[in-house]
Amino acid sequence: MLLRDDIILRRIALASGISMKTSLHVLCLYCAMTAVAFISLILINEPAAAADANFACGGIVEAEVWEAWDGNFRDYLRQSQLEARLLKQGDVYALYDIQTYTHNMVSMASRCNRTNRLKEVAGLIRIAYGALEPGTQSSPGRRWVCRGGSICNDKNRLLNQEVMLDSVQFLAFAARVANALASSGRKPDEEEKAFIRDTGQVLIEHLLRWGSDSAISSMRQATGAKPEDVTNGSSKLFFTDKPLWMITMYAELAGIIQSGVSKDVIWGRPKQKVLV
Numbered sequence: 723m724l725l726r727d728d729i730i731l732r733r734i735a736l737a738s739g740i741s742m743k744t745s746l747h748v749l750c751l752y753c754a755m756t757a758v759a760f761i762s763l764i765l766i767n768e769p770a771a772a773a774d775a776n777f778a779c780g781g782i783v784e785a786e787v788w789e790a791w792d793g794n795f796r797d798y799l800r801q802s803q804l805e806a807r808l809l810k811q812g813d814v815y816a817l818y819d820i821q822t823y824t825h826n827m828v829s830m831a832s833r834c835n836r837t838n839r840l841k842e843v844a845g846l847i848r849i850a851y852g853a854l855e856p857g858t859q860s861s862p863g864r865r866w867v868c869r870g871g872s873i874c875n876d877k878n879r880l881l882n883q884e885v886m887l888d889s890v891q892f893l894a895f896a897a898r899v900a901n902a903l904a905s906s907g908r909k910p911d912e913e914e915k916a917f918i919r920d921t922g923q924v925l926i927e928h929l930l931r932w933g934s935d936s937a938i939s940s941m942r943q944a945t946g947a948k949p950e951d952v953t954n955g956s957s958k959l960f961f962t963d964k965p966l967w968m969i970t971m972y973a974e975l976a977g978i979i980q981s982g983v984s985k986d987v988i989w990g991r992p993k994q995k996v997l998v
Contacts, residue, residue, distance in 0.1 A: 779833065779834035779835075780834070784830060784834060787827055787830065788839070791827070791839075791842075795823075796842065796846070799820055799823070799824070799846055800846055800849065803816040803819060803820050804816065804820070804846060804849045804850060805849075807871060808849075808850060808853050808866075809849075809852065809853055811869070811870040811871045812853070812867070812868060812869025812870040812871065813868065813869075813870055813871025813872070813873070813874070814853075814866045814867070814868040814871075814874070814884075814885050814888045814889070815868075815871060815873050815874075815885070815888055816871075817850060817866060817888045817889060817891070817892035818887065818888040818891055818892065820846075820850070820892060820895070821891040821892050821894070821895040822891075824843065824895065825895050825898065827843075828840065828843055828895065828898055828899055828902070829898070831843070831902070832898070832902035835906060835907075837903065837906055837908065840899055840902050840903050840906075841903070841913065841914065841917075843899050844899050844900070844903065844914070844917040847895075847896045847899060847917070847921070848917060848920065850866075850892065850896075851920060851924060853866055854866060854924070855867050857927075857931075861931060862927070862930075862931070863927030863928060863930060863931045864924065864927055865884045865889065865927075865928070865931075866884065866885075866888065866889050866892075867882060867883065867884055868880050868881060868882065868883055868884070868885050868888075869881070869882065886932070886964055887963060887964060887967075889928065890928075890932070890964055890967040890968060890971070891963075891967050893924065893925060893928060893967075893971055894967045894970040894971050894974065896921050896924070896925075897921060897925055897970070897971050897974030897975060897978075898970075898974055899917075899921075900917060900918045900921040900922065900974070900978055901974040901975075901977040901978050901981070903917065903918060904918050904977070904978045904981040904983045905977055905978075905980075905981040910983065915983075918978060918983060922975065922978060925971055925974075925975050926975075928971075929968070929971060929972065929975075932968060933968070937965070937968075940965070941965050941968070941969065943959065944959050944960070944961050944965070947959040
């Protein structure tokens, strides 16, 4: 172990009051100990440094992720989750699974500025937008409605209903991809602009519907709550998954706006008259 500065200073002061021979002996001993300690630290930290390099951009972990993505995972998401489950069966729980499987990979792609990979993910997300259904006059804005699959049924009352948790998680994921493309530091091409525009519009339509005054008020109340405000074991002030994902959506949308992408790209021309 390396000697601390206060111990080093004490030894120097001690050495200055004794013979030169003893002083040189102490100094040589200290230098030898320091050298051994320094070499030991290098040897000890070498595996940690190697492990860190594995997780760095361009490291082994990233290479293995993209090998799996190119090998079968991208096709699995498109064929099994999007085409078979979401589009053919109307199973909106495919949205939930896609977000769960893919969000960390998108974070890595964003951190490593892998724009082409983000565009590949954006292409899959746009397939999911094709399953959006129009709203009603009393509840405008597109949404995903569960029409089939193994989870939605009459017993749990999810069949023919919007399953908010599925939608909010997937939209937070889509917003992450759009924000990463908008904030990449390079000018988006036309394909990216279209995706950012469409994602922004879908986000807005959902947030206008979900972000009622009462919902926003509840989130603000939970944000300002202290432990002593929770009484009688009530969970009223606890954050749950849905509002946390909504906050993510708001944050990513704010990032898109802050990126400097022009307003016509962010807002676009709405397919439905849901904005004022």
